[in-house]
Amino acid sequence: MGPRYPLSDRLVVPDVLRGFAIFAMLVAHAAPLVPNRPGAVEFLRSSLNDVASPLFALVMGISAAIVIGRTPAAARTVKGTWIYLAQNTARGLILVLLGVWLATWGSWIAIVLAPLGFTLIVGAPIALLRSRWVAAIALVLAVVSAPIVSATTAAVAPWLYFSDPLTKLLIESFLTNPHYRVLNLLPFFLAGVVLLRHGFTRDRVLPIMLAIGVVAYAMRPILMRYGGDFDYFSGSYPDTLHDVGLVAAVYVAVVFLVSLTRNPLAAVVSAVFVPFRIIGTLALSIYVLQVAVVAWMAHPYPPEFGLVNYPLLALAIVVGVPAVGALWWYFLGDGPVERIMGFVTGRKTILGKRRVPTAA
Incomplete structure (x- = not known):
């Protein structure tokens, strides 16, 4: 008996990138269970933690561009545009509601689904523009994001805690979330749109991406050493450049390795990528499962939590959670969250049968 939905029916690069982003989240979220770790391991954990959310936003942009590109020209009408926007708005709202719900489970995970959901809602209509406009908007947002985040956080901090839940959710998701915000994730989403249209696997794009990644990644340590009183916070220019460097490195590595068809x-590369592709097909379901597992581990905290290593519990998150996802995919196909999202947006039945070919 084989899997219901073979991987050959899907695009390799988006699934691998999405799967790597989820794997990075799993490693980062398991780290509190191994507080005593060598410096090299901490560097790896920190890098995976930093790359996960912006990489996921990049893949969301790639997926949006795939959907637009696969729509027949005759169907690109006002009605078709509204359907596309309605579907992505529904998907984004599901992510937001799911993120709000997961935040009540009591895990130590910083849930970023709400900012990602709002990023999809805002980014979907921008993705319909010409590439030059998409790129220009992404660049402008990347430039203005740091001062806006800094000024807004300082201005609203005194009263945001006492505001109503909806206002707090919107302001935090767009501007003041201490981890990631729409203002910082949206440029990555839009970059994914442009890459799908004009790069993706083209050889001439990879050297440019690699050069951008190296320069961007090197800027944070340079600024920290020689930048004097430069302001450092999540969403600052050094932080954003650091994320750009990490995302570019992962993108270049994945696209380059996928291109080794005759090497x-x-x-070997194809076999190594299979687990990431499987994780990528059930990304949201695996995300929810790991939050449930972590929430179960967190109640109650053991007295030695934060002082003693629990390697087996960490492995249960990093290896056990994706293994459960792989078994689900092999025997049942799409994950439960993916089925619900596909049903709500009209792309699949609740049992997982596709109404239209998969977009990513």
């Missing part, structure tokens, strides 16, 4: 390493 002796092609079979």
Whole structure:
């Protein structure tokens, strides 16, 4: 008996990138269970933690561009545009509501689904514009984001705690979330749109992306050493450049390895990528499952939490959660969250049968 939905029916690069983003989240979220770790392990954990959310936003942009590109020209009408926007708005709202719900489970995970959901809602209509406008908007947002985040956080901090839940959710998701905000995630989403249209697997794009990644990644340590009183916070220019460097590195590595079709390493790369592709097909379901597992582990905290390593519990998150997801995919196909989202947006039945070909 084989899997219901073979991986051959899906695009490799988006699934691998999405799967790597989820894997990075799993490693980062398991880290509190191993507080005593060597410096090299901490560097790896920190890098995976930093790359996860912006990489996920990039793949969301790639997926949006795929949907637009696969729509027949005759169907690109006002009605078709409204359907596209309605579907992405529904998907974004599901992410927001899911994020709000998961935040009540009592895990130590910083849930970023609400900012990602709002990023999809705002980014979907921008993705319909010409690439030059999409790129220009992404660049402008990247430039203005740091001062806006800094000024807004300082201005609203005194009263945001006492505001109503909806206002707090909107302001935090867009501007003041201490981890990631729409204002910082949206440029990555829009970059994914442009990359799908004009780059993706083209050889000439990879050297440019690699150069951008190296320069961007090097800027934070340079600024920290020679930048004097430069302001550092989540969403600052050094932080954003650091994220750009990490995302570019992962993107270049994945696209380059996927392109090795005639290289002796092609079979090895293909086999290594299979777990990431499987994780990528059930990304949201695996995300929810790991929050449930972490919430279960967190109640109650053991007295030694934060002082003693629990490697087996950490492995249960990093290896056990995706293993459960892989078994689900093999025997049942799409994950439960993906089925619900597909049903709400009209792309699949509640049992997982596709009404239209998958977009990502």
